[in-house]
Amino acid sequence: MPRKTTVDRLIRGRIKQGNETKRNKKEVRVKRAEKAVEARKLRSGRTSFTQAIIEQKMKESSTQTTINNLIDASYCIGRYFTTNLVKTIKKKESNFATFIQDKNGLYCTNIQQVITKRVQRLFDNEMLKYSNDQICIVLSGDKGGDQLANTSKFGFFISTNVAPNSYRNFSFLSCWKGDDGRNNQEIWLKNILQQINSINIVKLINGTVFKIEW
Structure with a gap:
């Protein structure tokens, strides 16, 4: 050879x-x-409501810090708890929200602080809608569709003067792999609802107090 x-x-x-x-x-x-x-x-x-949130918030929040101990696996959609959804939550809520998570999902542990920060921002920008020192917060859930099938999300909207139902005003409190059936709700919403039941007011930096209508 x-x-x-x-x-x-x-x-x-x-x-x-x-x-x-x-x-x-x-x-x-x-x-x-x-x-x-x-x-x-x-x-x-x-695209689905959730996909629109993902695309928009990843553009708006690319410079924010990350939350410790969140999922940090490779990008995947459909078969597993979607990682880009978690990245969205990291970037959108990470400056004041804390979460507990495992491989199947996560939920917020400091809802009072999250709501206070969101209301403060809206108030400072003259976007908060209120009447007689009372604000309205709407709880909302969304079962993933299209490419984000097999995931469920839960969060809230604060009533605003501009586009109150826009997905840009949505704040994540919990999301998980699976449907929105009773078993999953008991797992992922139990702590969330316990926190919400104890939240009746929000106090701003200037001392203004708003009652919350859920």
Whole structure:
């Protein structure tokens, strides 16, 4: 068998490098195509309520710090508790919210503080809607659809003067892998509801106190 010369090795190396470059370019094209499809779906309004939250909040909150002890696995949708949803919660709520989580979901442990911070921001920006020192907070749940199937979310909206039902005003309190059946609600909402039952007022920095209508 003839010995491989330096030229042979160079040729084989360049062929191998060329094949790797082709594979890399193909992967890039596939990723770009996937992103283009998602962008078209978002623009056409066919994405779910939750997907819209994810896309918007990941853009708005890219510089915020992360929450310790949250899921940090590879990106996946559908079969597992969706990681990009968790990343959204990290970025959107991480400056004042704390969570307890495991591989199947998470829930907020300091709802009073979260509500106070949200109300304070709205009040400071003259967006808070109130009457007779009373504000309205609406609890809302959402079972994932489309690409986020098999996940359920729970949170709240604070009544505002501008687009009160916009997903931009939604605050996460809990989300988990699975449906919104009774068993899952007992697991993921028990602590949430116990906290909410004890929250009747919110006090702002200037001393203003608002009663909460749930």
